[in-house]
Amino acid sequence: MKITMIGSLPPIKGVSPYTLGLIKALSKKISIDFIGFRSIYPEFLYPGGTKDTDEIVPVIPNVRIHNMLTWFNPFSWICAGLRIQTSIVHAQWWSWVLAPIYATILSIAKIRGKRIILTIHNVKSHENGFTQSFCNMQVMRLADEYIVHSDANKRDLQKLLKTYKPIHVIPHGLIEMPKSPLSNSSVRKKYGFSKQDKILLFFGNIRPYKGLDVLLDAFRQIQDKQVKLIVAGQPWVDFAQYLSIIKKYRLEKRVSLFLRFIPAEQVAEFHKMADVVVYPYKHLESASGAMSVSLYYQKPIVTTGVAPLSEYIVDHQLIAHKKDSLDLVNKITICLKNNTIKRTRIKSVFSYKSISTKHLYIYNSFAK
16 A cells, blocks of 8 residues: 655654654555655744754655645645645644645645545644634645544534544654663753752743643742752743743742753753653643653653543543642642652553554555
């Protein structure tokens, strides 16, 4: 079997780590023509830049990569639609900004009689608006079948599209990252922490829906001065609102800020140090790539009862009420005191081997 997949790969940021993990696993069973991006969108639309220059895509057997799409050249979109030779087209969809590109390619594919599967990473835009919703709908309506990452996403998509087209639930794979060769004590010494410090980690792009303000309000209520917080990620909004909370409660000595895109080496080091990773999201209409990284490192996680995040968590005593800083304090305290909390069974459930098998079942059904 052979399919065409449309999406992004490193060094482009976004869903590239997910897509790379998926095509590596699928390539062991089928051949893939991959259509990707040379230039995905203007830099000003993506804080911190659109590329991670540290990553390159290795040569993958059974995968032919054509990074031919550029946001400023509609001719490249048309060429992509015309070059599709397979009967099945599988597109990764995650950003409303790309709607003109995807609508062009998929419309041409549909006219040419191709069957289209759309993996929808964000059923709704993180910051909803008319333009975002309209662009999403124009692309989503072109698909014959859909893949989403959780049952909550499936319910939302059914309400949104009001369609009887098949919607498959396949979890987001764990994003494989390098491991730090340093010991825990060495990494802590490198960043100025002691062995006695209890370190909380907030990781990922900083956007309003991710609830950093709620976490900071919870953190200032923790009386133990040895509990420290690392905030690591690129701000997508003015960070002044969060700095004002830090200064108001005099948390400067207990909060370490790394406000930029975090390269893979540092991601590994921060997770090596962390006792607990906290994801205090206010809402979420997609899977969390950042949380997938933390799950890969098998770190104890405290999150809020926001689907689909709560679907990943084994120990429900660590799920706090959303926007409730007091309950978040309680869950963090439980996690810090209980050294036996683990997430070891996550890997088998969310491995790309398991996920690729589910994709193959859908492809085979399409082929028949």
